[in-house]
Amino acid sequence: MTIEARFHINRGGFTLDVDLSVPARGVTGLFGPSGCGKTSLLRAIAGLEYHRDGFLKVDDTIWQDAERFVPPHRRSLGYVFQEASLFTHLTVRGNLEYGLRRVPRAERRIPFNNAIELLGIRHLLERRSDTLSGGERQRVAIARALAVSPGLLLMDEPLAALDLASRQGLLPYIESLHDELEIPAIYVSHTLEEIARLADHLILLEAGRVVATGAVNEMLTRLDLPLAHGSGAASIVEAVVVGHDQEYHLTHLDFVGGRFIVPRRAVPTGGHVRLRLAARDVSLTLERQSQTSIQNIFAATVDQVIPEGKAQVMVRLLVADVPILSRITQKSAVELNLKPGKSVYAQVKSVTLLA
Amino acid sequence: MMFSEADLTALVITFKLAVITTITLLLLGTPLAWWLARTHWRFKFMLEAVVALPLVLPPTVLGFYLLIALGPNGPVGGLVEWLGGRPPAFTFAGLVIGSVIYSMPFVVQPLQDAFSTIGRRPLEVAATLRASPLDSFFSVAVPLARPGFLTAAVLGFAHTVGEFGVVLMIGGNIPGATQVVSIAIYDHVEGLEYAHAHWLSGGLMLMSFIMLMVVYALNRRFRVVRP
Known part of the structure; x- marks a missing residue:
């Protein structure tokens, strides 16, 4: 189950040169600065743009090679554009049914009602598409793409055209796709936070080239990549809810390296959550502190230390085998004599629950 | 006395000509406008100039x-x-050919504008929703270009009704065969039969007015683009 893509696109001073192989499951984030070729690559994968000498294979189906070019309407894909691009001559229902009617009954794997429920748009069905808010429009566009039961879902910055409130409102819906459906997706974004929330796998694109690919928490903590630097540097930990503390209103979350205790969240026991640990919220000690307000302390091993500007260093730690970032001052690093292999305790001041 | 028999014949010929011309123009003009709106052909401007030629050419030149x-x-x-x-030449078929060429820009230009305004995005969306190019043309492009089709049909029709020079040259003003209303009015005025000229002119004006009102009422977004 892989997606193999080779494209060489040369267009007026811009060159996109990629040779990719990514798993065709879960969400693959396609991340990079604006103008790095993310959208061009996604359009080439969809077949919306034809480029000579391209090669594209999704699972066992060849969509493009030297002899073949399957036109977009014969590819089993769903595409969500940056602007919702609903058909203004149709109602919401008309938009949703447009693709559905063109898919043979036997190939409809996602029941129409599921697509509507997942995106919470049942009350909008009879509305005209130009009377919807930006967030509603994008939800309809996503449901419309799902209604064709695509084998691959392509999303081109579906949140970029929305204001902050609509963006926050739409994210949970997109997250739920990930949990509820088995459709592999490629999600384009230039916002690291979205990638951290949604992606399992990450392709890092820069100036038309693939810089690196890999599992998202590996990629976010690779000190040789730009993702692990700057004020947004953070690591991701997948954890399971093991219980709630009724007395203190806390939730207990376990991962291979230990247990997080966080303010209570309405996630049922057994539920999976993704935690984001900002590098600046992780401090280091050589001995386990006992008299401290910090609840989340983990035994860790220093994996790598590199300077971050003049005053600070970025430390990559391994808690069990989970990579975590810690940003501390150069002075502390010297005083603690941090080097690879050294055992330390990571104190996590705060964590963000992503989903 | 309202209309003489010859006037009624001229009216019938005029509307028959306008209807046939409009239908022919929509059938020919739609694919042409679609192609002009979407092609990247570098010499497209030459074809656009040819289509627009009747706008600037004296009708007698074209008719000649x-x-x-x-x-x-x-x-x-x-x-x-x-x-x-x-x-x-000097037949109804000749009138149709002349009218189609003469009114071509009035149909092609609004359609081309309408198709250009739609842009590529809705058709790309349709393609990702399993619609073939032909399917998406009829299910997306044509409905979205509806205002353009209305403008094109009305302008094509009205312009054909109002034609004078081309039909005079090519039709030869043969009563009962190629004499249209605009030429009949001219004949009446030449013969100082002002009553007849009034009836025909007034009738034509009233009909044009009603036609435009109906179209405006049908489509609020409709705009007649001044050529």
């Missing part, structure tokens, strides 16, 4: 060349004659 081409000694007329047909 058409008369020569469609007459028995012209290339088209000669070919038709050789095939056993009647050369289209």
Whole structure:
């Protein structure tokens, strides 16, 4: 189950040169600065743009090679554009049914009602598409793409055209796709936070080239990549809810390296959550502190230390085998004599629950 | 007395001509406008200039060349004659050919504008929703271009009704065959039959007004683009 893509696109001073192989499951984030070729690559994968000498294979189906070019309407894909691009001559229902009617009954794997429920748009069905808010429009566009039961879902910055409130409102819906459906997706974004929330796998694109690919928490903590630097540097930990503390209103979350205790969240026991640990919220000690307000302390091993500007260093730690970032001052690093292999305790001041 | 028999015949011929011309223009103009709106062909401007030529050409110039081409000694007329047909000069068929060419820009330009305004995005969306190019043309492009089709149909129709120079040159003003209302009015005025001219002119004005009102009422977004 892989997606193999080779494209060489040369267009007026811009060159996109990629040779990719990514798993065709879960969400693959396609991340990079604006103008790095993310959208061009996604359009080439969809077949919306034809480029000579391209090669594209999704699972066992060849969509493009030297002899073949399957036109977009014969590819089993769903595409969500940056602007919702609903058909203004149709109602919401008309938009949703447009693709559905063109898919043979036997190939409809996602029941129409599921697509509507997942995106919470049942009350909008009879509305005209130009009377919807930006967030509603994008939800309809996503449901419309799902209604064709695509084998691959392509999303081109579906949140970029929305204001902050609509963006926050739409994210949970997109997250739920990930949990509820088995459709592999490629999600384009230039916002690291979205990638951290949604992606399992990450392709890092820069100036038309693939810089690196890999599992998202590996990629976010690779000190040789730009993702692990700057004020947004953070690591991701997948954890399971093991219980709630009724007395203190806390939730207990376990991962291979230990247990997080966080303010209570309405996630049922057994539920999976993704935690984001900002590098600046992780401090280091050589001995386990006992008299401290910090609840989340983990035994860790220093994996790598590199300077971050003049005053600070970025430390990559391994808690069990989970990579975590810690940003501390150069002075502390010297005083603690941090080097690879050294055992330390990571104190996590705060964590963000992503989903 | 309202209309003489000859006037009624002229009215019928005029509307028959306008209807046939409009339908022909929509059938020919739609694919042409679609192609012009989407092609990246570098010499597209030349074709656009040819389509727009009747806008600037004196109708008599166009009528003169058409008369020569469609007459028995012209290339088209000669070919038709050789095939056993009647050369289209001074016939109703000749009027239709002349009108189609003369009113072409009034149909092609609004359609091309409408198709350009839609842009590529809705068709790309349709393609990702399993619609073939032909399917998406009819299910997305045509409905979205509806205001453009209305404008094109009304302008094509009205412009054909109002034609004078081209139909005079190519049709030869033969009562009962190629005499249209605009020429009949001219004849009445020449013969100082002002009552007849009034009836025909007033009738034409009223009908045009009603036609436009109906179209405006049908489509609030409709705009008549001034050529």
